[in-house]
Amino acid sequence: MASMVEVKDLNMNFYTMDGELQVLKDVNFTVEEGEILALLGPSGSGKSTLLNILTKLLKPTSGDVEIKGKIGYMFQRDHLLEWRTIMDNITIALEIQKKLTDEAKEKIESLLKAYDLWDFRNRYPRELSGGMRQRVALIRTLSINPDILLLDEPFSALDYQTRILVSDDITKIIKRERKTTILVTHDISEAISMGDKVAVLSKRPAKIKSTYDIELTLNEEKTPLSARKAPEFKDYFDLLWKDLDVYNKEEKNEG
Template sequence: MNNNKVLEIKNLGMTYHTLDGETKALENISLDIHRGEIVVLVGPSGCGKSTLLSIIAGLLKPSNGKVILNNREVKNPTKDIGYMFQRDNLFEWRTIRNNALIGLEIQDKVTEDAKSFVESLLDMYGLDEFKDHYPSQLSGGMRQRAALIRTLATKPDFLLLDEPFSALDYQTRLVISDEIGQILKKEGKTALMVTHDIAEAMFT
């Protein structure tokens, strides 16, 4: 067992307060993820999966407990975490190549080496002939691959995947979840994915 711990969740809880009272989304969640592990959490819609990811990403402050990434408590969003959402959120007016560069542009890291890295990812994972195409010209599975490459381009230390295949039809979902699982393993990434689909979890 690899003891190089990347993420540590300690006694995490989240309660939402509304005019109608309190809603407990998470209670006493503890989890360790080590380098190179791909962990998949399965649960029905509305059980708090996305809330958990938002807390890990530093987008929400938990009611209690803490999240520690590489021995530092996560209190705000950090570039060390890459987040892949349910929808690919590709910009329709940008080519696939330019979509893949967005994260690097935001972080002001568009160097020649970074662009070469993105080109190599696009070539390696089957989008070499589609770099100058627009998202509307790609299948749903190819769009998800492009979204993952955009996330990998900034070389985050830890990846969060929030039901990233839910918008795809069932057969495509199983194929692309297997593909993306292989990409994550090949790139040596550490990741946490949440889904409501047991078959999808098994294929990742």
């Protein structure tokens, strides 16, 4: 498979009144076509900074980033406009770009029908559950036909039960649409259950500490729900928990 994203020797420094702050240090990774890479790291490790570099919202201090294709960005919040219908929320990006063609409308209609939102196309966001709103947000992202999806902790605002169900829905959509995806998360279970590969970021300045290909023994299609039943799930969880090192040595010694 071809590499869709290649990040080489990436460094990012910010300059403040207190001096220079290094956020990313020698970050290297690749994402293959159709693969879901989960970037797992503690809060404040620079995960969102890395996504902003990939979308060219930020220019890195040094290093190379190669993106092969168009990027679609799904944020932590759905950012649906409450005064627009679901259909109008989905088409807004294409309207702004003046690319709302008949072909684009047909694509959106097919997505709404395929993922059980067609009957809600004329409703307003306030009439939808949190999970449905996230599906709408994903379809809005897919409406521009991106080659690569960036998901920035898209389920963090949902309660635990809804989070699992929605991540299941979103993963199925991503796989069916065959989108190369980078998922940023600090949830270990989410990373294992959604990712084909998991890369662990260290504390700041962040670098890739380890990378795992997630191979689970399953009698059915891998989804976030089915993955949790795999015998290897706990083993990966323990490995990733150790790699995250969420408690520093000083805290351990003091405790």
